[in-house]
Amino acid sequence: MAKHLVLVGGGHAHMVTLANLHKFVEKGHKVTVIGPSPYHYYSGMGPGMLAKVYAPEDIRFATKHVVEKQGGTFIIGKAVQADPKTKTVFLESGETVPYDVLSFNVGSYVPKNIIQGDNTGVLSKKGVVFGGRRAFKIKDYIDRKFMNKFQQIEKK
Numbered sequence: 065m066a067k068h069l070v071l072v073g074g075g076h077a078h079m080v081t082l083a084n085l086h087k088f089v090e091k092g093h094k095v096t097v098i099g100p101s102p103y104h105y106y107s108g109m110g111p112g113m114l115a116k117v118y119a120p121e122d123i124r125f126a127t128k129h130v131v132e133k134q135g136g137t138f139i140i141g142k143a144v145q146a147d148p149k150t151k152t153v154f155l156e157s158g159e160t161v162p163y164d165v166l167s168f169n170v171g172s173y174v175p176k177n178i179i180q181g182d183n184t185g186v187l188s189k190k191g192v193v194f195g196g197r198r199a200f201k202i203k204d205y206i207d208r209k210f211m212n213k214f215q216q217i218e219k220k
């Protein structure tokens with residue numbers, strides 16, 4: 065009997081499943097992938113992007129495209145809850161997605177409120193990478209701050 069496989073998150077842990085998604089579809093199953101962006105940015109290449117060795121387009125994986133070209137459905141959204149009794153995933157938008165089989169791999173994030181004291185100007189690496197092109201603006205900001213600091217030290 066055909067089942068509905070739902071993958072929440074289109075990142076590293078789901079990569080192999082995403083590459084083989086067509087195999088589920090060919091067997092008559094439905095596959096839905098949920099993620100906040102059509103792309104997944106590879107954090108390992110984040111430093112290279114911030115150094116402007118790579119453009120944001122070079123370090124990302126086209127999750128939505130890969131899913132759709134294999135016959136899957138990609139939903140742009142964020143899962144906020146799952147109910148195993150009714151086999152339903154709830155999205156931030158209010159949308160609900162029923163599933164037979166569910167896989168959650170949504171990575172990690174750095175909650176800013178755990179930083180004690182003044183957290184102005186503190187950026188999480190993950191946030192920077194996920195920011196894509198916005199990361200360049202952040203990098204320019206950091207460069208300016210460092211430059212000002214170095215100039216102040218040199219004057220002393």
Ligand SMILES: Cc1cc2nc3c(=O)[nH]c(=O)nc-3n(C[C@H](O)[C@H](O)[C@H](O)COP(=O)(O)OP(=O)(O)OC[C@H]3O[C@@H](n4cnc5c(N)ncnc54)[C@H](O)[C@@H]3O)c2cc1C
Nearest residue numbers: 073074075076077078098099100104107142143169170171
């Ligand atoms: C700098 C750095 C270096 C690392 N180096 C290594 C290494 O060398 N070797 C190693 O094994 N591991 C390494 N890791 C750890 C590895 O990246 C993680 O263990 C892995 O990415 C987790 O896989 P994941 O698919 O759960 O998360 P991710 O690959 O982070 O993917 C999560 C995806 O889910 C999406 N998402 C987030 N929240 C939601 C939501 N609510 N609803 C829907 N989608 C959501 C995100 O947008 C993202 O696309 C490193 C991590 C970092 C930060």
